[in-house]
Each structure stands twice: as C-alpha cells, then as structure tokens.
Amino acid sequence: MSVKFAVLGHGVVGSGVVELFYKNKKSIEKRAGTEMDIKYILDLREFPDSPYQDKFTKDFKDILNDDEVTSVAECMGGVEPAFSFVKACLESGKSVSTSNKELVAEKGDILLRIAKEHNCNFFFEASVGGAIPIIRPLHRCLAANDITKVAGILNGTTNFILTKMYHENMSFEDALKLAQDLGYAEKDPTADVEGHDACRKICIISSLVYGKHVYPRSVYTKGISKVQLCDVAAADVLGHAIKLIASVRKQENGKILPAVMPMLISHENIMAGVNDVFNAVLVYGDGIDQTMFYGRGAGKLPTASAVLGDVIETAKAKDTVLSQTWESINNDLFVDDIDNLKNRWYFRVPAGSNAPEGSYEHESGISFITKDELTFTQAAEMSAELNALAFLPVFE
Amino acid sequence: MSVKFAVLGHGVVGSGVVELFYKNKKSIEKRAGTEMDIKYILDLREFPDSPYQDKFTKDFKDILNDDEVTSVAECMGGVEPAFSFVKACLESGKSVSTSNKELVAEKGDILLRIAKEHNCNFFFEASVGGAIPIIRPLHRCLAANDITKVAGILNGTTNFILTKMYHENMSFEDALKLAQDLGYAEKDPTADVEGHDACRKICIISSLVYGKHVYPRSVYTKGISKVQLCDVAAADVLGHAIKLIASVRKQENGKILPAVMPMLISHENIMAGVNDVFNAVLVYGDGIDQTMFYGRGAGKLPTASAVLGDVIETAKAKDTVLSQTWESINNDLFVDDIDNLKNRWYFRVPAGSNAPEGSYEHESGISFITKDELTFTQAAEMSAELNALAFLPVFE
Numbered sequence: 071m072s073v074k075f076a077v078l079g080h081g082v083v084g085s086g087v088v089e090l091f092y093k094n095k096k097s098i099e100k101r102a103g104t105e106m107d108i109k110y111i112l113d114l115r116e117f118p119d120s121p122y123q124d125k126f127t128k129d130f131k132d133i134l135n136d137d138e139v140t141s142v143a144e145c146m147g148g149v150e151p152a153f154s155f156v157k158a159c160l161e162s163g164k165s166v167s168t169s170n171k172e173l174v175a176e177k178g179d180i181l182l183r184i185a186k187e188h189n190c191n192f193f194f195e196a197s198v199g200g201a202i203p204i205i206r207p208l209h210r211c212l213a214a215n216d217i218t219k220v221a222g223i224l225n226g227t228t229n230f231i232l233t234k235m236y237h238e239n240m241s242f243e244d245a246l247k248l249a250q251d252l253g254y255a256e257k258d259p260t261a262d263v264e265g266h267d268a269c270r271k272i273c274i275i276s277s278l279v280y281g282k283h284v285y286p287r288s289v290y291t292k293g294i295s296k297v298q299l300c301d302v303a304a305a306d307v308l309g310h311a312i313k314l315i316a317s318v319r320k321q322e323n324g325k326i327l328p329a330v331m332p333m334l335i336s337h338e339n340i341m342a343g344v345n346d347v348f349n350a351v352l353v354y355g356d357g358i359d360q361t362m363f364y365g366r367g368a369g370k371l372p373t374a375s376a377v378l379g380d381v382i383e384t385a386k387a388k389d390t391v392l393s394q395t396w397e398s399i400n401n402d403l404f405v406d407d408i409d410n411l412k413n414r415w416y417f418r419v420p421a422g423s424n425a426p427e428g429s430y431e432h433e434s435g436i437s438f439i440t441k442d443e444l445t446f447t448q449a450a451e452m453s454a455e456l457n458a459l460a461f462l463p464v465f466e
Numbered sequence: 467m468s469v470k471f472a473v474l475g476h477g478v479v480g481s482g483v484v485e486l487f488y489k490n491k492k493s494i495e496k497r498a499g500t501e502m503d504i505k506y507i508l509d510l511r512e513f514p515d516s517p518y519q520d521k522f523t524k525d526f527k528d529i530l531n532d533d534e535v536t537s538v539a540e541c542m543g544g545v546e547p548a549f550s551f552v553k554a555c556l557e558s559g560k561s562v563s564t565s566n567k568e569l570v571a572e573k574g575d576i577l578l579r580i581a582k583e584h585n586c587n588f589f590f591e592a593s594v595g596g597a598i599p600i601i602r603p604l605h606r607c608l609a610a611n612d613i614t615k616v617a618g619i620l621n622g623t624t625n626f627i628l629t630k631m632y633h634e635n636m637s638f639e640d641a642l643k644l645a646q647d648l649g650y651a652e653k654d655p656t657a658d659v660e661g662h663d664a665c666r667k668i669c670i671i672s673s674l675v676y677g678k679h680v681y682p683r684s685v686y687t688k689g690i691s692k693v694q695l696c697d698v699a700a701a702d703v704l705g706h707a708i709k710l711i712a713s714v715r716k717q718e719n720g721k722i723l724p725a726v727m728p729m730l731i732s733h734e735n736i737m738a739g740v741n742d743v744f745n746a747v748l749v750y751g752d753g754i755d756q757t758m759f760y761g762r763g764a765g766k767l768p769t770a771s772a773v774l775g776d777v778i779e780t781a782k783a784k785d786t787v788l789s790q791t792w793e794s795i796n797n798d799l800f801v802d803d804i805d806n807l808k809n810r811w812y813f814r815v816p817a818g819s820n821a822p823e824g825s826y827e828h829e830s831g832i833s834f835i836t837k838d839e840l841t842f843t844q845a846a847e848m849s850a851e852l853n854a855l856a857f858l859p860v861f862e
Contacts, residue, residue: 090752206602358768365754
C-alpha cells in the first residue's frame with residue numbers, strides 16, 4: 071500500500087516540505103515502512119518553474135474529496151482559511167500535520183477533539199521550536215513525569231537581537247535592522263519583538279503539558295523593545311545574560327502561570343548559552359530533574375523536517391489515535407494572575423551619592439541591586455522606592 | 467480495559483520505575499488513556515520493607531504465563547538472563563521496554579526482529595542518555611532527515627571528572643576519587659573511564675540511525691585515563707574544553723564511522739557547556755541543521771522516567787508495531803576503519819628552544835600546535851616528528 075498526502079500552501083515551509091520529501095524519499099519510505107508520495111500541492115499562486123506542475127491545484131475540494139489522500143500537511147499559516155480546511159480534512163478522517171502555531175494556539179482544543187472523534191491524528195510538532203523535537207517528547211517520552219515548569223527561548227529573531235546586544239554591544243535598533251537585513255525579522259517586527267510569537271508557542275506547550283487549552287489573550291506578554299544595552303552589560307557583571315523567556319509553571323493554588331518576558335538568566339544555566347537564532351526548551355519534572363531541547367526554531371528545511379516527521383508518523387500510525395487531546399476551559403479558572411509570580415528581581419539604580427543602600431556599583435558606572443521573593447506589584451513598588459531606571463525578573 | 471505490566475529487577479532503576487509509577491499513577495493513566503497497574507516485580511532478593519509485597523515473585527514464569535501481563539519493563543542489566551527473559555516475553559506477544567544498554571548493543575537486532583514477528587514492541591529509550599528523550603526523537607521526529615553525524619557526551623561519570631579537571635584544576639585521579647565518593651563512579655570504574663559504556667550507547671544510536679546493527683567490538687574506543695591537566699589547560703587557551711565524545715558519521719565510501727575518544731571541543735559549540743554528570747546528544751541532518759538533546763544520563767528517577775515513558779507508549783500503541791527494526795550485518799562491510807577518520811589534531815609540544823616551528827607558547831609555559839586533515843596514522847607520525855607530549859583530535 072502506498073500513502074498519498076497533500077501539502078496545503080507552497081510558501082517557505084510548504085515548498086520546504088516538498089523539497090525535503092523528494093530529496094530523502096527513499097529513506098523516508100524505509101522509515102515509514104510504506105511507499106509514500108505527494109499527490110497535491112494547494113496554492114492560489116502559479117509556480118511555473120516547479121518540477122511538480124502536475125500536483126498543483128487551486129481547489130481545496132480536489133484534496134478533500136480524494137479518498138486516496140489520507141494525510142495532509144498544512145503549511146499556510148494564519149487562522150483562516152487554515153482552520154476550515156484542517157477541520158474538513160479531520161472530519162473526513164484525513165490526518166493533519168501542521169506548522170501553524172497561530173492555528174494550534176487558538177483552535178487546538180477543537181481540532182484535537184475532532185481528530186479523536188474521527189479516529190485520525192492532528193499533529194503539530196513544527197508549531198513550536200521548528201526543527202526541535204519537543205511536542206512528541208513532551209507528551210510521550212516524559213509522560214511519566216509531574217512537569218513542574220517549562221521554560222524556553224522560543225523566538226529566534228529576538229534571541230538573535232539579544233545575542234548581538236550582548237556579544238557585539240549593538241543597540242536594540244541596530245540589531246533589529248541587521249535581523250531584518252538578514253531576513254530573520256519581518257518588515258513589521260511586532261509579532262516577534264513584542265513577544266506575541268513566543269506567547270503562542272508557550273500556549274501550545276502549556277495546553278499540551280497541563281491538558282487544558284490556554285489562549286494567547288490569557289498570557290502576560292512583554293517583549294524586548296525596552297531592553298537597554300546598559301542592562302545587558304549589568305547582567306553580564308552579575309554573571310547573567312538577558313533572554314526573552316517564555317515559561318509556564320504549576321502554582322501552589324492548582325492553577326498554572328504562563329508568561330513571556332525578558333529575564334536575566336545565569337551563565338551556569340545551559341540555556342544562557344543558546345545564541346543567535348537558535349531556540350531551546352528546558353523542561354523540569356520530578357523524574358527527569360531537567361532536560362533541554364535545542365535547535366533551529368525556524369527556517370524552510372528545519373520546519374519542513376518537523377512537518378514531515380509528523381506526516382511519516384501518520385503513515386505509520388494508521389488508525390491508532392496517537393495525538394493527545396486537551397480540554398476547552400474558561401482560562402480564568404485555570405490561568406493564574408501574573409501578580410502571583412513570586413520571583414527574584416534585578417533593579418538598575420542611580421549610581422554615586424544617590425545609590426540606594428546595598429547596591430553594587432560596577433567600575434563601568436552601572437549600579438544595580440537584586441531582591442528576592444517579590445510579586446510583580448511589589449517589584450513595581452520597590453522600583454519606585456529605589457528610583458530604579460529599569461527592573462527585570464531573574465530566571466530561577 | 468486496564469493494562470497490567472511487570473517490572474524485571476528491583477535494583478536502582480527497577481525500584482525507581484515502581485516509585486515513579488505510583489507517585490504519578492493518576493496522570494500517567496490519563497496520558498495513557500487507560501487504567502494501568504504493576505502486577506509483578508521480579509527479583510531474587512527479599513524486600514521486606516516494600517509496600518508492594520504482594521507483587522514480588524522470584525519466578526519469571528509467573529510473569530511469562532500470565533496472559534493479563536501485556537507489557538514488561540526490563541531493568542536487570544547485563545546480557546543474561548535478561549536476553550532470555552526479554553526474548554521469551556516478546557515471543558509471547560508481550561511488549562518490552564528496557565534500560566539495558568548492554569542488551570540492546572549486543573542483541574538489539576535479534577530482539578527487534580522477534581518483536582516485529584510477534585506484533586509487539588521492543589523499546590529502549592532508557593538505554594541511551596537516561597532521562598533524555600533521544601531514541602524516539604531520532605527515529606520518529608527526525609525521520610525526514612539524512613542524518614550525517616551524531617555526537618554525544620554519553621557518559622556522566624567521565625564528564626563529571628573532566629568538568630572537575632577543567633573548572634577546579636583537579637587531577638584525573640582526585641576527580642575519579644571524588645566521583646567514587648559521590649556514587650557517580652563504580653569501585654571498578656573501567657567501563658566508564660575507558661569508554662566502554664559510551665561505546666555501547668553510540669552502537670545503539672548508530673544502529674538506529676543507519677539501520678544496521680553495529681557491535682561494540684567494531685568501534686574504536688579510547689577513554690580519558692590518559693588526559694592530563696596541562697592538556698585541559700592548553701585546550702582552554704585555544705578556546706576549547708576536552709570532552710569524551712562518542713560519535714558516528716557517514717563516510718563518503720558509504721560506510722559509517724563510529725568512535726569514542728577524548729576530543730577538544732570549541733566553547734562556541736553548545737555541547738562544550740554540558741558539565742558535571744549531564745549528558746547531551748547533538749544530531750546533524752540536512753533538514754534540521756543541528757539539534758541537541760540535554761539532560762541527566764543516569765540515576766534512579768531519570769532512568770525510570772524513560773522506562774515508564776516507553777511502558778506508557780506500549781499501553782497506547784497496543785497492536786501497532788511502532789519500534790524500528792535494524793538489520794544484522796557483518797560489521798566489516800559497514801563500519802569503516804578508524805584510520806579513515808580525517809580530522810584536525812592538537813599536539814602538545816616541547817616549549818622553548820625545542821619548540822617546533824609554528825607552535826604557540828602560552829605564558830603558562832605550555833606549547834601546542836594544531837594541524838588539519840590528518841588521518842590517525844598521519845597524526846601519530848606527526849606526533850613523533852614534533853616530539854609531541856600528547857595529541858588529541860579536535861571536534862568539528
């Protein structure tokens with residue numbers, strides 16, 4: 071038997087899926103244990119130079135109505151029409167593998183339920199961390215653990231900018247410009263720089279780990295546009311780097327607390343060494359202690375690798391429903407308020423005669439102080455009291 | 467329906483499996499989608515203080531002949547009687563999950579074939595990298611890649627010793643003594659220190675990735691007992707750490723080249739920052755570029771976490787055969803000779819007036835030189851020519 075699949079969208083990721091599949095077709099079929107081929111590529115545009123002319127269609131119904139197609143790779147991005155297309159595929163029993171983090175973060179609960187009802191799979195390994203295997207390890211390999219915290223560098227663009235600020239003393243503005251010139255950042259960089267992209271990814275991880283859907287609007291999200299070079303330098307004096315950390319932890323009150331914010335992270339933590347456009351996810355559990363996954367979080371072939379890994383799994387798994395489900399829930403009942411985050415904080419304070427008691431003045435003229443166990447509100451109050459010029463949480 | 471499983475062996479790992487299972491039973495059952503329980507624990511010893519008295523048996527046949535037991539966790543270690551027990555379980559259709567690297571490295575091909583013939587699974591996530599999910603990601607998530615190289619720090623004991631030498635200037639002998647005092651090294655540390663443990667693990671990875679069984683006796687293996695403090699210091703001057711690296715790469719002649727040896731690794735490579743007893747595996751592929759997996763490579767609960775992850779998978783997968791198979795093969799036809807390793811080399815050479823041309827003399831009095839693209843034989847010849855005091859390959 072041969073498995074035929076369709077690719078929805080022929081942009082960066084979709085064309086990568088086609089390219090990588092035909093490059094490694096022989097070994098992919100060996101690993102899948104079955105012959106495989108792409109039957110359709112859906113895109114409204116023309117690709118006259120593509121060697122796969124005969125596979126292109128502009129009509130989604132060609133795919134939906136073809137019973138020979140049992141598996142679909144969705145690489146269009148955005149919520150619509152991706153949601154309608156994926157929903158229709160799952161309802162007709164076709165398994166779907168997607169790279170679309172927005173779709174999973176907004177509609178994952180609904181699509182997973184439909185997949186289960188129709189005895190097929192909805193996979194989304196590519197939606198978080200690009201090439202890094204994280205979704206499958208989290209809900210399979212680490213299934214025996216009580217997972218207490220997950221923290222990640224989940225956005226390559228901001229990590230590139232922070233790396234340039236740290237290693238090359240570049241300003242935020244110059245580093246952003248360079249990222250745009252290199253194609254790492256969009257012309258409108260808001261989604262990356264303000265943390266929205268990382269927010270969607272921590273929503274997916276939170277939902278998967280804790281079994282209830284967490285929506286992006288429920289997550290406290292702060293980006294890196296306010297991070298200043300002098301804070302990066304001060305963090306270094308303290309033995310820390312500044313990274314945009316997306317994290318989720320179990321709270322004592324039974325809720326979970328997801329958040330995205332720039333944080334100081336000690337160089338003793340291996341995640342502080344994750345630089346440039348690389349991503350990483352650190353998982354804490356009662357069995358494993360800690361485990362980190364590292365790799366390219368974006369890009370044509372890395373993301374295609376993750377999508378195809380899922381497609382191969384749909385070919386192997388056939389009727390067994392291997393994808394997890396998570397419940398729909400009112401997030402007020404499940405997501406804790408950010409002010410319940412007790413944390414260590416860094417404050418950059420005035421130097422010289424205005425320096426508050428207990429602060430450390432470095433030879434560069436930067437003065438700072440750290441305080442333990444403060445909530446968000448307390449940290450803001452402390453900042454006012456210290457006349458602080460900036461304050462940031464410290465990753466623990 | 468409820469899934470009953472048995473645990474073979476109640477040593478460090480086996481008792482960890484029992485402990486972690488009952489600690490997280492509720493969430494494990496939720497993730498497995500079925501009720502689960504341990505029906506037997508096999509051990510010849512008595513455990514009068516165990517709360518699970520009623521589950522202990524000294525007779526393997528109790529487990530083998532009980533049709534209610536569909537899944538078995540093998541945590542005994544060693545080739546026999548583990549091999550006979552695992553074989554018998556698979557032949558009667560019971561899936562097996564093992565932490566036993568020796569068993570997999572020596573007999574993996576045979577056991578995987580038997581599992582497939584009997585429509586059950588043989589899983590071994592815990593046999594490499596302890597808590598780190600690496601087996602399943604390698605043959606599932608990265609299945610779309612042409613994997614060109616895998617390199618890992620696969621032995622925690624030697625990594626602990628090298629970390630102490632690097633960070634605390636401790637001699638090999640003192641660091642080994644400390645590792646023994648802390649319980650990280652055995653009284654007879656040969657298997658760790660001389661690289662045999664890492665060798666078994668790279669055999670398993672090589673077999674899995676390249677689809678043909680690689681036996682430990684086919685792998686060039688050198689340990690760390692000859693690594694000297696002055697080489698660790700010289701490597702640092704060069705911007706490198708020394709790590710025991712187990713690696714396998716595809717050769718141009720179609721063979722693969724696995725090896726275990728101490729190597730210099732640049733601090734720019736994230737694996738150089740893997741310290742203490744932690745392990746890591748770095749995978750290079752044409753889709754992913756590079757991906758690293760990091761975590762605790764040994765210990766009671768970390769290893770138990772990996773075994774239980776597999777057991778949960780056997781409960782979910784039921785009759786679908788998800789484990790990979792690999793072929794038995796004459797290793798002479800598949801494993802390349804170590805002298806076909808072309809590499810960059812570091813040579814520690816005499817200082818002062820005896821220093822060879824082009825060598826670098828550091829203020830500490832250590833002199834060294836590096837040379838590119840030398841085979842093993844050429845490096846040995848060069849070492850004699852330079853009157854080198856030590857020479858080591860550089861990880862690239």
